[in-house]
Structure formats: structure tokens, C-alpha cells
Amino acid sequence: MLKVHRISSVEWNPSAVVALATSADGSQVAAARADGSLEIWLVSPGSVGWHCQLTIHGDPNSRVSSLVWCRSGPRGGPLGRLLSSSIDGSISEWDLFDLRQKKVLDSIGISIWQIAAEPCNDLQINAKQEMKSYDNGHASPSITSGVDDDENSESEDEDNDKDPAELEHNDAENTCLAVACDDGCVRIYSVSDEEKLTYNGTLPRVSGRMLSVTWSLDANKIYSGSSDGFIRCWDVKSAHEIYRITVGLGGLGSGSELCIWSLLALRCGTIVSGDSSGSVQFWDGQFGTLLQAHSYHKGDVNALAAAPSQNRVFSAGSDGQVILYKLSSDAVGSSGEGFVPEAVKKWIYVGYVRAHTHDVRALTVAVPICHEEADLPPDEKVKRIRGSKKPLDFSYHKWAHLGVPMLISAGDDTKLFAYSVKEFTKFSPHDICPAPQRLPMQLVLKTVFNQTPLLLIQAAHWLDIYCVRLKNCAASDASPGPSGGHVGTDLVARVKCKASRKIICSTISSLGTLFAYSDHVKPNLFELKRNKSSKGSWTVNKRQLPQGLPFAHCVVFSSDSSRLLLAGHDRRIYVVDVGNAELVHAFTPYRKDGGEDLPPSEPPITRMFISTDGQWLAAINCFGDMYIFNLETLRQHWFISRLDGASVTAAGFTPRNSNILIVSTSSNQVYALDVEAKQLGEWSMRHTFSLPRRYQEFPGEVIGLSFQPSSSSSSVIVYSPR
Template identity: 25%
Template sequence: MTAQENMIVHRSRFVEFSAGNITALAFSHKSDAQKLTPSELRLALGRSDGSIEIWNPRENWFQELVIHSGRDRSIEALCWRNVPGEALRLFSIGGSTAVTEWDLATGLPLKNHDCNAGVIWSMAINECQDKLAVGCDNGTVVIIDVSGGPGCLEYDTILTRQEARILTLAWNKDDYVIGGCSDGRIRVWSALKGADDRGRIIHTMKVDKSKKESTLVWSVLYLPQSHQIVSGDSTGSVKFWDWDHATLTQSFKTHMADVLTLTRDVAGNSVFSAGVDRKIFHFQRNHNGAQKDAKWVNTSNRLIHGNDVRALCSYQSKGADFLVSGGVEKCLIINSLSAFADGKYRKMPLLASISKNMIINREQRLVVSWYASTVRIWHVGQDFDGNNNYRLVCKMVLKDEQNITTCAISPDGQVLVVARPSLTKLFHLQPLETKLKVTKLDNSLLLRTGCSLVQFIDNSRIAACSTDGELFTVDLESDQDDEMSLIELPEVPQTKSSAKIPYMNKINHLVVGGDLLVVGRTCGAVDIVNQTTNESRPLVRLMNFITAMLLNKERESIILVTAENKIYEFNLKSGKQHSSLLTDWSKNNTDNLPMQLQKSTDKVLGISYTESDPNMVWFWSSSWISRINFSQDLPLSNRRKAKKHDRDGLTITDDSNFMDDLADVEDENNLELTEALQFLSSHTRRFKPEGTSKSKDEKSFFFTDKYKLIYHADLIAEKELIIVEKPSQAVGPHHKAVDLPKLLF
């Protein structure tokens, strides 16, 4: 940035943000070291606030989907069912008597199956993935049959009840259920259908007693290769038990506090344990001769968490080698499983989602943030030298049980839309001295329509995507508040990935500019809608995940950033002069992006610009901010291109990609894009962007990583950039700028 620009940066550390602890982790596929990584591999992450996140481990990991739950809910365990010919199914439990199956296409519960056996504490799925075992606080293990297809959960049987709460469960293939209990015992039930002893307890093993309190067995694991059970308990011990004789073979008092979670590698030669003392320990089998006599050795440990570790999970294939962990620290941490002792690890940013929880209103200089069922609105002043340049002007708490999915504010800052999975509410905002007067507005259509995305077209009209995936517009000032205008989008051909993952063709981006809407889907399909005529047409099928999208009205273009941090600009102009899909700038620069962007593992989460200066486009991630001048070419880089995948074991390195289905899809937009990309790789600098300026006062590229833990960034005025960072400890509940009573709606 040059001194002539005088860009003012508001470093906003007053916006509160919180997230639930990580309580559950589960990979969608079983490890197989002999196979390539499937393109459908996903990680499900559950939090104590009831939300579920779906992560894709490609391109240094990115978050594809967030499922919002309700008030006072939590996710205590997650299980996938993954069988050929059927879409992935996800089950969860959390502080209730029911098992929930989620509809991944809508983000809503598909089925809540009540087990009628007390609050459920644990859950595990068998090897064939047709039976779920759930452990309850009344000592019951209930077997549920899930083989009937999506939404079908049927009672199978109840295993012999005992008196202790069942804290953890594991299966030995499809034949036996292993449970860790609150009385310090490990019990094994026979679960094979048709067996004479089905339902009976066939083994009981007892761990060491604590002198002060009863011992809890928090985690159990079965090792098929060595026919052993591994347990972790509240005394900090990790124990290895012989399956055949139900006897203790080895015990390690490694942890200083409770061992909450265990996982293993695909070969069964490594076991990892973690818990309250924050450390992850690695145990390895030392063969040294006969396989039968192999002993376990505590080989290493690492302290990479800042607080309790609640969940561990691992996955291995030819191109993947992951040990993932999470807990009270809230951040997902990625390790290399085979290079655990001295390999690199990465903490994922706490806010790494494309589904934002913050928006900026430029006209009224408002910052709107939301979490769970609470909306906070801040006013940012223009007293740049003062200490009180911000003030909380509104705090709303919604009484509904569901958590907020998205919000939108009108350009004039007077109407606020708050959406939940099954209903959407409108509020009128009126400035009143040092706060906003909030009035609820009635709209019967929106009150019965849940939305996942909402954008204002102007001050009185909105475009929205319903939870069911329908795109529509609504005139908020119409006398007929029951009317919506539905928009039919071009169909996206079904592929192997979209058949396996229900949300692949779901809308996850919606941007508005003038009379155009731009719609992006998880699979990388982008469509253009003329909202005055409701006509739609496909723009491009990228076959890559889009992390950020911007409609630049003045340049008549759409700017997209993919998960590999590649920036594309596509033409909206018509005519012979602009018949190409890619703009001249994109042809010259998409394959010549600066090394800071190519090497960054943090994804671009947002793009912004001002109408007075449309060529200056800002990009931000959770750790850096950049500005690119689209009227100039970027400087040519003589360095080697960044490697597509690093070899540190923290991302997928084989040939599998986001969607291994391009050959299955025949679409003229794919062909057009393929030709354009081939052009990029074989041509350089044949075109000169319009209005090219070679002024030394305007750099073509600016980059800074001085701001850390960025929650949001946007232009709040022409020469004013607001960067919302991690809150300062100095701003507490009694600070006068945040002292405001909450409004209940």
C-alpha cells in the first residue's frame, strides 16, 4: 500500500465469538493402506454446542458444510454408515435418549430414533455397518438395525443389562460388543444373531481402583491383529487385555489424568491415547521375534494441545496418513500418524468456514455478528483517534430452539433478516440515541420457511435459498406477503461423488449485484440468474470447491477463489469482443499468482471491493489479507511453482481429488472451461487488461500477515478497512461500550 492511499484500518477486537468444544471425530471411510484415497472421504466433527462440521482433507483441508443444531444440545459421538450403492449416512448422539440420523442435503434431522432406555452416553457401528450399538446411563446396550436405507432405524435387541453407566463402546467385528463402564469394569456381550449366548455378558475385566473416587473406563478399542482390547480410564492408565482369556497383559500409567480417547493405525501396530492432561501418547508393538509374544512400548508423546483432548481419530490409505484430534481448545489439529513423534502438525483456524457469522453494513457502519441464538450489532464510529470508536447498539436473543444459520441486513441498515433451519424472521432497526430500537416485522411466508442463505437485492427485496435447496426472491413491501418468486436453476448432472455425498449439488454461495444473482454449489457449479426475468444459465462447472465468490458489477465479472487458492475471473459481458469465458486478467494471471497465495494453507474466505475503485479487490483468510489491482498484470515470478502437495503427511498426496468424476460428466461449460485452462497452461501474456496502468504509485499486489486469527474483514467505507480479530482480553462484560441489556424475541 502506498502512502498516497491513506487506507485506514480498524483493528476490531471487540466482537465476541465463541464456539463449542470438539467432542467427537469420525472419518467416513475405513482405513486401507493398499488403496487410493476415495474422493468421498470426509471427516465429521461434532461440538458441544450441537453443531456438526464436515471437513474435506484435500488441498490442506477445508470445511465443506456446517450443520446447525439447537439450544442446549451437544454432539457426544458420531458414526458414519458407508456401504456400496448407498449415500453416506451420519448418526449422532448427545445428551438425550435418541439417536439422530442427519439429512446431509438439508442439514436437518432425518430421523430421531428413541431407544427408550435412558440417556445415551456412547455409540459404535459394527464392521458390516448394519448395526449400531448404543450405551445408556441405566446400564443397557441397545442394538439398532440401520440396514433398511436412509431414515430407517429399527430396534434389534437389548443386551443384558447391568447396573453401571456405559461410557464407551467398541465392536469385535459383528460378533461382540465391548463396553467400558462407570464402575471400573470392561464388559463383553455376545451380539451375533442366532447365537445361543446372544445378549449375554461373556467376559468382565476390572481396572485399578482409585483411592479417592470410583474408576471410570472412558475409552475402549479392539485390535483384531493381536486379538486385544485396549482401555483408557480415569486413573490415567492405558491397559492392554488378552481377548481370549480376558486377562490383563500390559498396563501403562502414562497420563497424569483421565484417558478420554483412543485410536489405532490400520495395521494395529500403533495405539494413540489422549485425555485431560493434554498429551497424546504413542504405543507401538515391539515384535522382536514371534508375533504372539510382541510387547507394547510407550515410544513417544507430544504436548500440542492447550487443554483437554476429547477426541482422536485416524485414517490411512496410499495417499493419506492422518491422526486428527480436538477438545476443549476448540481447534482441529492434524498430525501425521506414521511420523507422529517428530513430524509436522497443523492447527486449523477456529473460523475456517465459508458460512459466515458476520456481515458489515457500510451505510450505517454496522457490524452484525451471530452465534447460536444471539445476534449482536456494533456501530463503528469515525473518531479514529478515540478509544471509544465502537459501541454495542443491539443484542437480541431469540427464544426459538433452533440456532441461527445466517443473517442479512439491508443496504440502508434498517431491515435485518435472521434465518433458522425451519423459520426466518424480519426485524426493523431504528437508530435511537446510542442504541437501535428493534421492532419485529410480520411476514407469514418467511415465518414458515427456513433459509440457509439470504441476500438483499435492494432495501425491500431479498434473494434466499431455502433449507430444501430452493432459490427464491421475496418482495418484503408487497401487500401479498405470502408470495415468493421461485427460480429454477440449470440441473447439475449427478456424478459418483454427488450420489455418495448428498450435499454436493447443494447451493452454498449466493451473491447479488444489480439485476444479477450468482449461485455457487458445493461441487463447483456456478449459475447466473437475471432476477428481473428469473431466467438462469450455467456459467461454469469448476469441479473444485469454491471458498469465496464476488460479483463485480463495474468490471462486469465474477471473481472466484477455489480451495487451492487459485483466483479466477469470469466474464459477464456479451459480444464478440468479450466472448471468452475467462477475462483477460485471468488469462494472464490465474497461473501466475504470487507465492504468498500459492504457498498459503489458509483458504480465502472473503472478497470485497468498493464501487468507486472496482479494480482494487481485497481478499482475506484467517491469517492474512491481500489486495490485487485487477487493472494491472501481476509481476512475473521466476521462482519454481509451489508443489501441489507437500509431503508432510498433513494432506492427501495421491491422485484422488475433490471429484474424480469429470470424465463422467458431459457439459458444454466443462468443455469451455477445459479449453480455457489449457490456454492458461500454454500461453503467457498475450492480452493486456483494459485500462492497464503502469503507475508506480499503484502496486499490483499487496499482502500482509501481521493480523492473526482474523474472524472477518471487509471495507466499511471507501478508504476504511475493518479487520475483526480475536477479542482482546481487556474487553470484558463490564466495559461501557458493551454494556447493553438484551432483547428477547
């Protein structure tokens, strides 16, 4: 029986999530972490499981304070432009095609606490049509009728008829960005198709720090929250203060020590605030009067979010709770004959969920599932094998369907959770990333050092190489099965990145003699030697690489360790002879014939796999397209578009047949591709669309493939973070 061996000497310290934002179309969620990295999460077509499509390694010295996805002309595309503010006073745009962070506003010398994008044009038009009358601080019954009807509570009523001419005129305008600054000012910038933001003006300075900011739905007003305990309503055109609200009157805190951490402006005109006393308060947006106050949090309220229908509000705070408030109607007045009771709408506390173990920093709402399996009825999709123990995601599959809004929370415990907006307290939250920021590892079994296995582990700022000692079993025996206990490891070498730069990618050769990594500046190559004179002593020497190589998103050695392949950030793939440090060739991936002579236009390559015989290179871009290169002829052989529209999560060439590439997608489909024949392999033609029931019930997303070293074995081992 094959056994699994455990290593306990690896340090794993994922970074906290500090901000979330949802794309303009509601399908994708961006998560910014404290270490400067940004992740894009989505649900692949035909699936309900979340998938981290790409990661961008930003500036680790510039802490993100706020994240917003805004629309701005043709440059933004359907997703919009993703912007972040920083404590150092700068604003950056995250380029999801080139995988890089670029500053669109240099530091203003003052910390930025939050940014808010002007509502998109269709929402502004709807706001003008809907905000007609108010009743006790809430929209009229015609706007929010049926708020207690579970069937209608999450229905979308935003698609009203619009004047095409008005839409076209508004689309031509630039989106404005409100910036809450530490000096007590709200600065306003325009987000255009230019590289940099354009300064528009500044609202008058207040006594405290500006901590939160939001726009009214018609974009005529800005609401700001500060550290002096006030919410202020500003007229955007005149830059004058319309009114101010003393927040401490309704909550637990008071005076200048009260911080307004979060603000939310609802479609009906209600303003919601969350503050440092743990209070969530609902205010009349027209007059600034208090409607309701709730103090269920036991610490600061860090984030607020609203359902798409705007009749449910969620709050999250430093106590780890996520709380739901719902808009309900109470009948007030005489019920005698001839009298009709008046409906008074109130925001009531519904319940809480505590999935996080530490502070919750951010909330957002998304509608990520674009479509499901059309050939299966809904009842079929959620069936599970009966047994004493249900899968971890059993309840998630009951409510995660097409068009269902999801609440996403994240915080200091590094986790992201998804909740049903409509049935928040009924189902358990779904753990989106069970193993956040997994450490990249690579094990080489039969090295030149007396066949001793070596393990390369990539940390944020250094590489560790361990010598692996397997007790009473061969190295090739390490595969799924009963636990074989702990494995002995000895640290052979630790190579730290210069100036604490963040390592993007790394690799070790099959012989164990060479290893390489790339940071945001350049790639680096090293040679590992074992000293014969001193027992147990190892030496690391730096090797030269050709001048002018760009930093890489992925690096890999050829099967015979003679060549190093680098997927550069300039979207080319470089082949380097490590013996004489010469550039052998540079591939330019392309989709159509003749593209090799054109400038690079494809998305960056983030994964590469080489066949065991060294003939084939499979390169995969950040969106899941594949390019097959022949390393003997040094030409691109085949282009494969995204399989069923899903991203590639794992791949590898089989040892048994170097022409067969096994691919797993984010929809947990498995394909066997015959790269030489440029077609699906024989196995895929028979099994891809009729995978065993046991595999269909596989918990979580497949994130890796492993093959038995024997060339006679035809089995593939798949694994997930669950």
C-alpha cells in the same frame, strides 16, 4: 497508506468439540460440537489444506455423546451414513445432502454414552483370514511381521482376495449398531435403508453404567466397558457373557469407582482400554489376560485410536496429551549356537504431544488427501521462500501427502489438530481450524444515517448491530496495511431469537435500514430507524414477510435494498419485495436445460452474491457448484460445476465490472468468471494457472474477498483465518 482497524467489543465463544468420526472411505472427518452443530472437514483435490465443506446446525438442546460413520446399503453411498447418539437417549442421522439432523431412534428414556457400528464386510472377511494363531496374546508373526520397520510400518495389507459371492451376500445384510446405555445395558439395533433403526435385542444388564462399547473385527463379539471397573466380552449370537476383565488390576485405579471410557479392538485380537485412572492397558482378546499397562496420562483417558496398519495406538485424555504406543519385538531366549531367539511383541510407550490447552475429547484417523498436483515433483511442492520466519504450516507440508494417514484430535479448547501417524513425534501438529466457528459479520459503509458505517454481527441466538466510529480516517480506508488502532463502536440494537433458537444466517441492506435473519423455523425481517427526537436512540420494527416461506440457509438483499433473497431449505431461492411483502419469484436451481419445471433436486444453496448493478445473482451450493441467475429476466443464466473439484470458499462481483465474478476455491485457486459471456474472464485465461509465487505461499485457506468501494479500483483483497 491504508490501515487496519481493530474492534475489541465482539464476543467470540466457539463451542467445544465432543465427538469425531471418519467416513467409510477415510477421506472426510465429521466433528460434532457441544452447541449441536456438526462440521464436515476434508482436503480438496490438488491441495493439502483442510477445508470445512459444510456445517449442519442441529438441535442445541440435544448434546451429542458419540459419532459414528457406518456403511449400510446403497442409501449410505461411498461415505456411509453418519449417526450420532445423544445424552437424552435418542439417535440421529445427519443428512449431508439436505443439511439437516433427523432422528432415527426416538429417546429411549436413558442416556446413551457411546455407539459403535459393526465392522464393514471387507474387514470381517480379512479378520477371518488373518486371525489364525496367537502368540503371547498377539497375532502370529505372519500377520504383524516387520512392525519395527519404519518403511513398512504404515503399509496397507488389507486388500486380500475376496470371494465376490460372499461379498455380495454380506453387502445385502444390514449393519448392526451397539449402543452403550446408562442403565447398564448394551442394546443392538439394525441400520437399514429404512428411516428408523430396527431393534434387535439387549445384552444382560450389569451393575454399573455402560460407558464404552466396540466390536471384534469378525463382528461375533462385543466388548463393553462400564463404571464398575469391568470390561466384558459378549457373544453376539447367544447374548451370553464369555468373560470379564477387572481393569483395576493393571492400572492405577481399582474397585467400582473406575470408569472405562474408551475401548478399541485391534485386528490382531488385542483389546485396548482407557479409563478414569489415566491408564491405557492392552489385553489378550481371547483369554482376557493383561499384556501391558501404561499410566502416562495425568487424568481420564477419553479416547483411543489405531493406525490403519494396527501397529500403533494413540490415546488422549483430560490432561491435554495425545500419546503414541507402538508394537515392537524383543528377542527373548538364548543366543547360543543352534538356538533362535523367540520374538515377544510388546506395546511400548513412544512419546506424547500436547497441542491442546484443555481436555481432548475425541480421536480419529483419516487418509484425506486424494491426489496432489500431478505436474510438480514432491520436492517442488514443499519448497518455501527462504526467510527468517517460516510459514506456520511449514512442517505440515513436509509430511502431508497422498495416502498418508493422519490422526485428528479435538476437544474442549474448540480446536482440531492433525498429526502424522507414522512420524507422530517428529513434526508439530497442524492446526486445522485456527479460528473455529468464526462469527459471521457484515459491514455496510455509506448508510442513510449520515453515512455512518454499521456492523452486523451474528451470534448464536441474537444479532448485534454496531455503529462504527473510525478516528481520523474515512470509512473507505479500512483495508490491509499498518494497524490504525482500535475503532470505537456503539451498540445500536440487539435482536434476540425467539425461544433461544439458533440463528443460521443473517444480512443487512446496503443502506442500513433493513436487516434479516433465519432460524430453524422461519425467516424474519426488521427495519432499523434512528429517532430524531432523542439523540442516539434507535428503534427496531419487525416487518412482514409472505406467509409460508421456509427457513433459509442464506439470505441477502439486492443492491438497492428493495428485495430480499432467501435460499430456502427446500432448495429453492425466493425473491421477496420488501416494500409490499410479496413473493416476486421462486428460482429452482438446475444443471441441465428444462430443469426449471422439475421439482428441486440440487443440493441446498449456502452462499449468495449479488452484482453491484443488481442484475446478477450467484448462488453456490454446499458442495461448490454455482448457479448464475438474471434478476432482470428472472431466469437461470448459467450453471458452473465445481471448479477443479474444489469447494468455493469466497466469491464476489467486482465494483468495476458487474459482469465479472471473482471466485476462490478451497485449493486456493482464483478464478475470474465473465457471467454474461458464460466463460472464464480475460484475467483468468492469463493468470489462474500461473498465480504469483507470493500468492502460492499464502498462509492458510482463503475464506473471504473484499473489494475497494471505488469503481475505478481493480484490486481484490483476500484473507485467511491465519
